Amino acid sequence: MxxxxxxxxxxxxxxxxxxxxxxxxxxxxxxxxxxxxxxxxxxxxxxxxxxxxxxxxxxxxxxxxxxxxxxxxxxxxxxxxxxxxxxxxxxxxxxxxxxxxxxxxxxxxxxxxxxxxxxxxxxxxxxxxxxxxxxxxxxxxxxxxxxxxxxxxxxxxxxxxxxxxxxxxAMQPPTMCARLYGIMPDQYGLVSQTLREHGDEMDLGKDWGWRGFTPGDPRFVLSADNHVFNVNCANADDLTYAEIEGRRRVEGIEYLLKKYIDSKIQITALPSYIGIRETYHIKSMHQANVEDILYGKRFEDAVINGSYRVDYHHADTSGITFKYLDGTQEVIPEAGAKMELSRWREPIDVDPTLYQxxxxxxxxxxxxxxxxxxxxxxxxxxxxxxxxxxxxxxxxxxxxxxxxxxxxxxxxxxxxxxxxxxxxxxxxxxxxxxx
Ligand SMILES: Cc1cc2nc3c(=O)[nH]c(=O)nc-3n(C[C@H](O)[C@H](O)[C@H](O)COP(=O)(O)OP(=O)(O)OC[C@H]3O[C@@H](n4cnc5c(N)ncnc54)[C@H](O)[C@@H]3O)c2cc1C
Missing domain, CATH: 3.50.50.60 (FAD/NAD(P)-binding domain)
Structure with missing residues (x-):
């Protein structure tokens, strides 16, 4: 001990x-x-x-x-x-x-x-x-x-x-990230289009993702271009499946990007574990709810301040929903669909600027x-x-x-x-x- x-x-x-x-x-x-x-x-x-x-x-x-x-x-x-x-x-x-x-x-x-x-x-x-x-x-x-x-x-x-x-x-799905080399920021749109149009070739289905630069050489890119659906990564069997399936997806992405964009694109690193968005929630003395967050409720005993939007990766359709404190929302219902801009609530006099x-x-x-x-x-x-x-x-x-x-x-x-x-x-x- x-x-x-x-x-x-x-x-x-x-x-x-x-x-x-x-x-x-x-x-x-x-x-x-x-x-x-x-x-x-x-x-x-x-x-x-x-x-x-x-x-x-x-x-x-x-x-x-x-x-x-x-x-x-x-x-x-x-x-x-x-x-x-x-x-x-x-x-x-x-x-x-x-x-x-x-x-x-x-x-x-x-x-x-x-x-x-x-x-x-x-x-x-x-x-x-x-x-x-x-x-x-x-x-x-x-x-x-x-x-x-x-x-x-x-x-x-x-x-x-x-x-x-x-x-x-409808738990948010995990993503196997990867560090890719050889993609410039002005090619990010082309990457999305390529994966959308040719994903079926590598059994990737229709998926949606994003990429980001890393400080230093912009050709090193963080790719978060996939989801592994219908798994709970806090369960050992699901986690094992998700790791292997996530890597299969990343390998397929690399193949498509080499074939359709540039043969010099390559994976330079894979993470030590799959990116997990959500598994279990633990009951606590205070459950956070969306009204408190999006209407910016203040608490006398607040210990956290936040302003990040609602960012929900749909459980099985590769869609995403963003909701903002100013009442607007952006929804991509499924991979490949156009982003729909609308409001989740009517305008109010003063929008909240933070939640607690x-x-x-x-x-x-x-x-x-x-x-x-x-x-x-x-x-x-x-x-x-x-x-x-x-x-x-x-x-x-x-x-x-x-x-x-x-x-x-x-x-x-x-x-x-x-x-x-x-x-x-x-x-x-x-x-x-x-x-
Ligand atoms: C692909 C992806 C993209 C995201 N994008 C963003 C973004 O751009 N910005 C952002 O802020 N958030 C982003 N998120 C969300 C964010 O990364 C996570 O919600 C956040 O990191 C969760 O933090 P955490 O400390 O609760 O859990 P984790 O980061 O998962 O950390 C848990 C730690 O506990 C360790 N651990 C777990 N079980 C045990 C055990 N039994 N024994 C010992 N150690 C254990 C793990 O190894 C890990 O180090 C993203 C998530 C994913 C998956």
Whole structure:
């Protein structure tokens, strides 16, 4: 048994930020990550875009804290490009450089890292989680802690200790990303057209995707040009199928782009795991709903501010729906169809410019007192989730969960009893923007 004050499970920025906030207050913190690096989808999954830190009008800054610190550190390495005033991308970074930055932040914060280490099981006593069972090259062993934070994306710890979970029947599908070489930005449209017209040749069906540059040579392109439908990647068999099917799709895409656009186009890297948009959601003290998000409801105990639109990848038709805080929407009903522009609501006098999430969203609905969660397992209806799921929002959930764990330990209180006044004040003191 190895013992810590706080154990964070899952090492994307969500988990790393949680661990840093708890460690800063003097607690002995460890972080468990099954991959070989920190950063989750942003590094191992290749997804290299954080959205704006500003409100929907790009006038007021609403996100700071560790997200800003990471962008500043990446900027020092020329590893991030800012695209202001865009709903599509705010900060495009080099995923490989983010790995170095996160390694350093973890080590400098004196957090004990466990890479290549997977969470498997948990032990409880009364109203507390006492330890978890993890596995790595040393075999299976237990990690004891006074407080646990589930940042696994899939809510692995929450589900293992029996906290109620659910999933959307029309769950957003995963995408196998790839780093391609040899496509210039002015060819992106041609890529979409080629895949649409010739996809059947490689049994790709009609799919829709996007691509993005990476800082440095623009010929290196992040391709997110496929979906694997009807899978729940928190289930082992589905995950295995999705990885192999995702790679088959990427191989087919490379073949078509070589054949119809340029024989020099090639895959230069595949991610360590498929990009997972959604699996299980964990019941919490506050379920986020689309009205609160899109009408910009303010909460006195808010710990997260966001302005990213509803971005819902349809479950089985390759369509996508965007809904904005100003009442407009963009819908592509299926791959190849024209984008339909309309309104999801009538105009109102003053459009909201941001939404918030209260602390209760991070507290699982459970008798267990020493657990918080952060990330895409959030308790939210379909459209609220589709806005909250992006990394700038998950990052803030991580920071708030880590800070709340530190306060709970300091006061000797349950997670749900943490004073949100104290929490907001501590986060603000450390650089978060608290509104
Ligand atoms: C193709 C694609 C494109 C996207 N585009 C964007 C975009 O442009 N911008 C944006 O902000 N968001 C985007 N998203 C959404 C966003 O990437 C995710 O919603 C977000 O990264 C979720 O963060 P998370 O920390 O909850 O989960 P994850 O990033 O999935 O991190 C979970 C971490 O926990 C680890 N883990 C899981 N289970 C265990 C276990 N049992 N033991 C140990 N470790 C474990 C994983 O290895 C991982 O590191 C995209 C998603 C996809 C799939």
């Amino acid at each position: 190895r013992n810590y004050d706080v154990c964070v499970i899952g090492g994307s920025c969500t988990g790393v930020f949680a661990a840093i906030r708890a460690a800063e207050d003097g607690y002995n913190v460890c972080i468990i990550e099954s991959s070989n690096c920190f950063g989750g989808t942003a590094t191992a999954g290749f997804v290299n875009i954080w959205h704006t830190f500003y409100d929907a009008e790009y006038k007021t800054k609403i996100i700071g804290g560790l997200s800003q610190e990471v962008v500043d550190l990446l900027a020092k390495k020329d590893a991030v490009i800012e695209t202001p005033n865009s709903p599509h991308r705010g900060y495009t970074f080099d995923s490989e450089q983010l790995k170095f930055v996160l390694d350093r932040m973890v080590i400098e914060s004196e957090i004990t890292p466990y890479l290549h280490t997977s969470f498997y099981d948990a032990e409880t006593e009364g109203n507390k989680i006492t330890s978890i069972t993890v596995g790595n090259k040393d075999g299976l062993f237990k990690i004891g802690a006074k407080f646990f934070i589930d940042a696994t994306g899939d809510g692995d710890l929450c589900r293992r200790v029996g906290i109620e979970s659910y999933y959307d029947e 999430l209260p602390y209760g969203a991070l507290v699982p609905a459970s008798k267990l007192e020493n657990i918080l969660m952060a990330g895409r397992m959030i308790d939210a209806d379909r459209e609220a989730f589709s806005a909250l799921r992006v990394m700038v929002n998950c990052n803030q959930m991580g920071e708030a969960a880590g800070q709340a764990a530190a306060i709970a330990l300091h006061e000797g209180i349950r997670a749900k009893d943490v004073s949100t006044k104290d929490l907001r004040s501590a986060l603000s003191h450390k650089g978060a923007i608290i509104i």
